Amino acid sequence: MTADIESRNLALAASLELSDDETCFVGIGLPSxxxxxxxxxxxPRAHLIFESGAIGADPRxxxxxxxxxxxxxxxxxxxxxxxxxxxxxxxxxxxxxLSAAQVDRFGNLxxxxxxxxEAPRLRLVGSGGAxxxxxxxxxxxxxxxxxxxxxVPKVDFVTSPGHLLVGxxxxxxxxxxxxxxxxxxxxxxxxxxxxxxxxxxxxxxSVDEALEGLTWPVPVDEAVMRRSGFAPAAIDAYARLERLxxxxx
Amino acid sequence: MAATTLAQAVRxxxxxxxxxxxxxxxxxxxxxxxxxxxxxxxxxxxLTRTGADILIDQLIAGGCVARLIVGYVGNPxxxxxxxxxxxLEAGSLTLEEWTNFTLTLRFxxxxxxxxxxxxxxxxAGDMPKHIADLATLTxxxxxxxxxxxxxxCPDVALxxxxxxxxxxxxxxxxxxxxxxxxxLASRRIIATxxxxxxxxxxxxxPELTVLPAHRVTALCVVPGGAHPSYVHGYYTRDDAxxxxxxxxxxxxxxLDAFLAAHVHGVADREAxxxxxxxxxxxxxxxxxxxxxx
Numbered sequence: 001m002t003a004d005i006e007s008r009n010l011a012l013a014a015s016l017e018l019s020d021d022e023t024c025f026v027g028i029g030l031p032s033x034x035x036x037x038x039x040x041x042x043x044p045r046a047h048l049i050f051e052s053g054a055i056g057a058d059p060r061x062x063x064x065x066x067x068x069x070x071x072x073x074x075x076x077x078x079x080x081x082x083x084x085x086x087x088x089x090x091x092x093x094x095x096x097x098l099s100a101a102q103v104d105r106f107g108n109l110x111x112x113x114x115x116x117x118e119a120p121r122l123r124l125v126g127s128g129g130a131x132x133x134x135x136x137x138x139x140x141x142x143x144x145x146x147x148x149x150x151x152v153p154k155v156d157f158v159t160s161p162g163h164l165l166v167g168x169x170x171x172x173x174x175x176x177x178x179x180x181x182x183x184x185x186x187x188x189x190x191x192x193x194x195x196x197x198x199x200x201x202x203x204x205x206s207v208d209e210a211l212e213g214l215t216w217p218v219p220v221d222e223a224v225m226r227r228s229g230f231a232p233a234a235i236d237a238y239a240r241l242e243r244l245x246x247x248x249x
Numbered sequence: 250m251a252a253t254t255l256a257q258a259v260r261x262x263x264x265x266x267x268x269x270x271x272x273x274x275x276x277x278x279x280x281x282x283x284x285x286x287x288x289x290x291x292x293x294x295x296l297t298r299t300g301a302d303i304l305i306d307q308l309i310a311g312g313c314v315a316r317l318i319v320g321y322v323g324n325p326x327x328x329x330x331x332x333x334x335x336x337l338e339a340g341s342l343t344l345e346e347w348t349n350f351t352l353t354l355r356f357x358x359x360x361x362x363x364x365x366x367x368x369x370x371x372x373a374g375d376m377p378k379h380i381a382d383l384a385t386l387t388x389x390x391x392x393x394x395x396x397x398x399x400x401x402c403p404d405v406a407l408x409x410x411x412x413x414x415x416x417x418x419x420x421x422x423x424x425x426x427x428x429x430x431x432x433l434a435s436r437r438i439i440a441t442x443x444x445x446x447x448x449x450x451x452x453x454x455p456e457l458t459v460l461p462a463h464r465v466t467a468l469c470v471v472p473g474g475a476h477p478s479y480v481h482g483y484y485t486r487d488d489a490x491x492x493x494x495x496x497x498x499x500x501x502x503x504l505d506a507f508l509a510a511h512v513h514g515v516a517d518r519e520a521x522x523x524x525x526x527x528x529x530x531x532x533x534x535x536x537x538x539x540x541x542x
Contacts, residue, residue, distance in 0.1 A: 051300075063326065064486075065275040065300075065326055066274075066325070067275015067300070069485050069486055071424070072276065072424050080428075080429065080430065081299065081349060081430070082353055088350070089368065089369055120337065122334075123333075125321050125323035126319065126320060127376065128299075128348070129320070129349040131371070132350035132351070135369065135371075158376075164373060173372040
């Protein structure tokens with residue numbers, strides 16, 4: 001039951017990061033769910049963009065792949081990878097939504113390898129478009145279930161650059177944006193001087209629960225907000241989406 | 250151009266050791282061509298595409314692949330690519346890892362005949378450290394530092410599409426991804442299509458043509474050639490097969506049994522389709538939403 005509440009909190013809270021009329025580059029999984037929720041609630045005019053080339057996408061069911069039929073159907077335009085990554089590189093994408101296998105205190109993402117790159121303990125799928133989105137979107141938001149083994153002080157491999165290390169390393173590399181927030185099922189973290197800090201907790205979780213299992217001292221905002229719940233219409237939209245099988249549609 | 254059989258096209262145009270671009274970004278994945286390559290026992294191939302899905306995993310399991318140049322390898326929305334993971338952990342596969350954007354740029358450079366293109370990606374994080382071919386260049390106009398990625402021209406491309414005329418003008422609509430960039434960067438193109446249509450239909454909608462006849466090396470009519478992926482306007486994605494592949498590819502023995510039954514154990518695509526559960530058959534061809542006249 002707690003897992004269900006956390007999944008719902010995560011999707012609903014992440015959807016609020018996307019504002020109406022914004023352009024949003026969307027990854028598969030939790031990011032798609034959050035973006036679809038935003039379209040169905042407070043951001044009906046948001047422009048969802050997928051790396052397969054779909055622009056103004058409005059999938060009816062959660063997609064399994066950025067190239068799935070439900071992404072193509074109901075889209076405003078089907079371009080190609082160059083079209084959408086070109087928009088991204090040109091600075092015309094407001095927000096990226098990303099998830100990963102591991103994320104660290106500076107918002108760096110790992111979707112490449114657990115263990116050493118040359119001698120992997122577990123080999124993962126690799127960047128796909130994640131590195132590009134993290135490097136080139138005007139800002140990005142990280143969606144991550146509250147699983148302490150995946151929320152670490154330092155990722156094994158920086159696939160997609162967050163704030164790198166504290167300081168202006170990111171700007172020095174000529175990158176714009178960076179992670180603006182990290183959302184878990186228990187709370188919202190923002191980044192201060194490049195490091196994540198807890199700024200909001202979602203009912204029924206306390207500050208301690210939002211930090212449970214994290215192995216470094218995570219800063220907590222003095223005026224940490226306590227969100228008692230989400231809009232009933234958004235909860236309904238989540239329930240309708242969550243009932244749908246992911247896939248073709 | 251006379252259409253040929255897929256077996257003949259693969260025999261003639263896919264050499265051991267070749268660099269092969271595999272088209273299909275989730276849509277129109279050329280499974281029939283890939284399976285024919287496995288059946289013919291091609292060896293030491295370098296496969297390239299941005300988002301590599303389970304067809305690439307099957308080619309690795311089939312013993313055809315020495316090297317990958319890719320942005321992603323997995324079973325989209327489901328999980329990891331198990332044959333890929335095992336081969337990498339065993340050290341029997343060389344991996345050259347890019348991002349989906351920067352690899353598309355490499356194809357684009359190859360396609361438009363320039364030796365490299367600049368990008369703002371691959372400037373930070375751990376990925377640049379593991380790519381031997383990267384260079385940093387200074388913009389001659391602004392002085393900004395950019396990454397240079399080298400052009401890539403694969404030896405041969407595999408593309409599946411909706412239709413072509415007898416001359417070999419190939420029409421593809423729906424999701425493209427990197428398919429046309431990769432194909433047009435390649436020296437040869439093997440195109441499989443759902444159907445051949447009269448030239449006047451192609452010429453009534455020339456905006457749908459993505460590969461002009463003079464670039465197409467071999468044309469093969471292979472209905473159902475993209476299953477279990479899909480063909481926009483013809484048949485939908487067979488998601489259950491991707492989930493089933495996740496289960497059966499976890500153990501090498503099960504994966505070998507799958508290849509024995511569905512690849513080595515069939516002569517061609519028609520025989521492959523004949524072995525599918527009847528519920529999977531969403532052809533013959535229909536022109537529903539996304540269809541074109």
